Amino acid sequence: MYKTKEIAALVGLHPNTVRIYEEWGFISPVPRQANGYRIYSNTHLFQLKVARTLFRCEIVQGDIRKKAREIVYACGKEDFTKAEQLTIYYLTNLEHEYNHALSATKVVEKWLKEDSTVSSCTYSRKEVALLLDITPETVRNWERNGLITVPRLYNGKRVYGERELEQLRVIRSLRSAHYSINAILRLLRRIQQPSPDIIAILNTPTDEEDIVSVTDQLGKSLLDAIADAKDTLDLLHEKTTFQKR
Template identity: 30%
Template sequence: MSTLRPADLAREHALSAQAVRNYERDGFIPPADRTATGYRIYTEIHAAALRAFRALVAAYGHALAGQIMNEIHDGDIDSALKLVDRGHEQLLRDRETLDTVRRAIGHLTTEDDTCTDRYPASATRTVGELASHLHLTPATLRTWETTGILAPARDPATGYRVYTPADIRDAELAHLLRRGGYGLHRIAAVVDRIRTAGGTETLAGALAEWQGRITARGIAMLEAAGRLGDYLGRLRDEDAGQ
């Protein structure tokens, strides 16, 4: 089997040789043998591991990719594959969330009759009730208020926040967009556009971008699956040859 230097592995991915050594230290690629003088000896197995890890990072993020490779190098393939499965489950949930927003987009206007149809006047809620409805904390809703996403009125008698039908709609929309990976200030801009103009053009654009990210992540997962399968196959062949 041909041998490789850290720089040889690094070059393919535009990394530094030190980054490759760090990946070895963190268990993302298997340990290298050493020469008599202490230099690392990498092989095509290490190259395949690095390709798999980098593809996993693109698909699942650095933390989860590292966990997957650590499980593999600890000899627990099933735990590694379970982590991969969870990533696919999250992608499916994101697709379903996007579909939910799309179904709701025709109703997301600030016109009184539309709000009344979706949220009767009796649907006003306190901060605790709205937080429970969205499975969030009251502190999260207060943060959204600070960034301009929500603007609840106050009960004149108690001073407590009162969320009207329009506020509930805005909170549900913010929650969905947050799940889509949007930052609070961008969500505030989307909600403000819908709140003031009554139109959904901004939201439509946001959903198109969200769809693009989901599609790209799905393709990245397919690429990662191929790289990971290649690496596992090489490990299996190496074990069989011993």
């Protein structure tokens, strides 16, 4: 039996966080003593360990965070078999996201190796958006964020050539893999280095980046989340195996 401060110390959380986790249903309802103090069991300790492990990595792109919460909610209901099944599904999704992120870097490598001969074909913003199956506003947003500079005609109208089209295709691939605008901008600024390490550049923020999010180092964050999911699966497998005895 544990008091709030004791169980919080065991899992490395603030006591207020433990209380919030109970309020959110991350752990089972906690009985009170006559004086109102909470008394936690070993089941609560296990539930908190699962939550702490899954939330170590602050990865938030897509619905990854939602899937992690579903596992914790299942633990809060003491349905550890369901939590184990959800964790297997969660891990599979994380590995898919990581492979998708790696595949996007292959598009960059192909782009760097391609013949840079300039074609006479030109396109409007609407036309390149249609070719890439994105909206013109998305293209405009990438321009505003400095991901691409588009030449203009004498009348000020932007004109996209094959070079710009291919660069937009690379940007689209990286964004679809959930790389952040900052990470892509960092890559495009350093891409002309001799033999650039594309994955390292995408996952290593520079000192000039004041605010860094998890998707600014997506590959590392996904690998951290995969490791946490495997640790969670080990915890749950041990729990469900013990319950079946």
